[in-house]
Amino acid sequence: MLAGAVVLALLCGPVGWGLLWLLKRLTLKALPLRLAVNRLLRQPWSPLSQLAAFSLSFMLLALLLVLRGDLLDRWQQQLPPQSPNYFLINIAPEQIVPVKTFLAEHQTRAAEFYPIVRARLTQINGQSTDGNKDEALNRELNLTWSEQRPDHNPLVAGSWPPKSGEVSIEEGLAQRLGIKIGDTVTFTGDTRSSARRSAACAK
Incomplete structure (x- = not known):
């Protein structure tokens, strides 16, 4: 230049x-x-x-x-082959069927619908994450839940499904933050905090 x-x-x-x-x-x-x-x-x-x-x-x-x-x-x-290139958000439960019908009429294959809440990871084993420069700690994370583990998220450690009070964490995030199976992570969203035990890591 x-x-x-x-x-x-x-x-x-x-x-x-x-x-x-x-x-x-x-x-x-x-x-x-x-x-x-x-x-x-x-x-x-x-x-x-x-x-x-x-x-x-x-x-x-x-x-x-x-x-x-x-x-x-x-x-x-x-990007892997057949990666999604459009994302639909803020879909209410009663809107899922009409949305699926609309996509089918336009011959568009959609991935599974799943719920999302946004929260910050504020503590690891009771220690505040303030001062950590990792990008994931400076913004809200997308948290979701499902009875079935998606095929594109293979388990790399721990057990599935997580029990009550347990979470599965993305492998890359766990490695960057040094989170291990059995550690306690605290998420804060909507002015409320919730502590969960790390039970699994998935890709």
């Missing part, structure tokens, strides 16, 4: 001087145009610096567009 900015600056100089040289040799009859050109010629560094600034801005904009496309392509390549 720095090299591109240097090359752009080197190109803007000759191009800008060339444009000013052409303006100097133009014969303009309109008084306002002559006054504007004379002002540019008296202070050549002002239009040149503005040209460089605009060129750099357009270069950065083009770079952002290229990087955005590249990042999206890489992200899509990392």
Whole structure:
């Protein structure tokens, strides 16, 4: 990026001087145009610096567009086949059947519907998570429950199903936070806290 900015600056100089040289040799009859050109010629560094600034801005904009496309392509390549690309949220229980009917009419296969509540992980074994820089602790997590374990969440440790007062934690999150089977985790949501024992880890 720095090299591109240097090359752009080197190109803007000759191009800008060339444009000013052409303006100097133009014969303009309109008084306002002559006054504007004379002002540019008296202070050549002002239009040149503005040209460089605009060129750099357009270069950065083009770079952002290229990087955005590249990042999206890489992200899509990392997704498993048949990954969902649309997500429906805030569906009330009485709306599930109409939604399924609508999707079937449009020949769209939907994944299983499951409930979600949002809460923060605020304590691990009674110790506050304040000060931990992990991204998962600086936002609300999506918590869900189900009688059946989804096939795409294979069990890697512990036992299924969790008993009352127990939870299953995603493997990557458990590894990052050092949570082991038998540890106690506390979730806080809607001004209330609830402590649960870690009973399983799943992918």
